[in-house]
Amino acid sequence: MSDFSLNEALWVLLLGSLLGFELIGKVPPTLHTPLMSGANAISGITLLAALALIGQAPSPPLQALGAVALGFALFNVIGGFLVTDRMLAMFRRRGGAA
């Protein structure tokens, strides 16, 4: 199913990891919880894989499996971003009041 080689994929993996290490350097403790929640929402990007599965599935059972996977992933993505936004909205309101 892969249309690119292991070689390239491993480079992408390595550089992506390095980027992740670099991006999160100094984080104020206040933001640890929202950051964890936001990063968690991003990990729901598996929804792309679920969509690909639905698109390529030849039969309803596999499509159904893809749909369930998509449901789980979307639950993670949508719920995660909304919850993070709710938390961060509080900081903004409070920051504005101060």
Place this chain on the structure above:
Amino acid sequence: MNQLLLDLTAVLLLALGLRGLAKLRTARTANGLAALAIGLAVVGLLLNQGLAGWPWMLGGLALGGGIGVVLALRVPMTAMPETVALFNGCGGMASLLVALGVVGLPGPMGLLATVSVLASVVVGAITFSGSLVAMAKLQEWLDTPAWTQRQARHAVNITLAVACLVCCVVVVQGQLLGLAPLTLLALLLGIGLTLPIGGADMPVVISLLNSYSGVAAAAAGFVVGSALLIVAGAMVGAAGLILTQVMCTAMNRSLTSVLFGGALGASSAAAGGDKEAESYGRITSCSAEECAMALEQAERVVFVPGYGLAVAQAQHSLRELARLLEGHGVEVSYAIHPVAGRMPGHMNVLLAEADVPYDQLIEMDVINPEFPRTDVVIVLGANDVVNPQAKNDPTSPLFGMPVLEVDQARSVYVVKRGLGAGYAGIKNGLFELPQTAMVFGDAKAVINGLITELRGLGVGKKALATV
């Protein structure tokens, strides 16, 4: 070509988003950018592959997205750590299901595809069951069973891990049916690894599982051959690992002792609170009335909110008490330890929800020099973060952990349900100091009692007059 452009934009936005989430000013915009990035990636994918199977896509969207929206908007802020755990577990489940689904697609699977599927299944399953256990523990649906504290748990987990490995070898050799036992074993392994860890260490575990779900997403990227998934998954995996390390440092714990050391203090908790109570010498206990009188005469009061406050949902009552005192001319502030609450930063979120002004939340390094000129400190459901032994008793397991130096204040009132130990299972020397008095009871009940007593002393009238 369109897809490539959209994917590259998405990666850029995701990186900017993760970076922005680490700064207070930009965090909310950054969260939006990351969400936009995922949206762009979906558009790119659909442009490329078309809308075949769209009813199934809509179904998944309606179900998962719908429940996600409802839950996200309704869940109380106190339950945030367990909610993140639940979301996280579902992300792991998605990776697991996708990998199993790809096996069913027509066409031969190469070694790379097979190994990716295996990684996705194992990491996804561990993330799912581990996150659910973490959620159940935070919700207090699950205790730490005594058998999980024995050394035998390592044997159980190693056996499970070896069995997983055997299944993987079987699958690589072409027996795809091995995926069924593999999934089951990996789910069990997730439970076995998380169950022995104490509730207080759960934030670290959730952060680590968050990192795993990134790895699971990257593995799913290998499975379906998506560079975008690999990059995003790897970024989250690495970022989660760093955040886990930051949290461990703040709690003065090492990651290995969190993961394999069992629940700290679980043995003493099992032995019962009576033993703890016996080991305390001089304890002064006092009523809400006496505490209220001290507050009424104070010029400067510092509250130290902790996990117990959040559990009792007392932050709104606390805000009311603080308003009352401010109306009486008392200078009020809150001392925030970096790991107060159930997750670093959790207490800030909870107090922000109760409308506590930002400038009254003082970080540890700033407030510590202020304690000697503070009349009354009220410790609400915090324990280990105010333990003076972390500073002056080298034999204490907490030694070296930065603490709030409340023992420097003129008088300290500790609101607590009983003399049970904190998460570290360690006795707190603060309770025996002459300037300390214990006010036993549920944090919310005690605070409401204090408000009533203060009103009885005539404090409320003045405050009401100003409003």
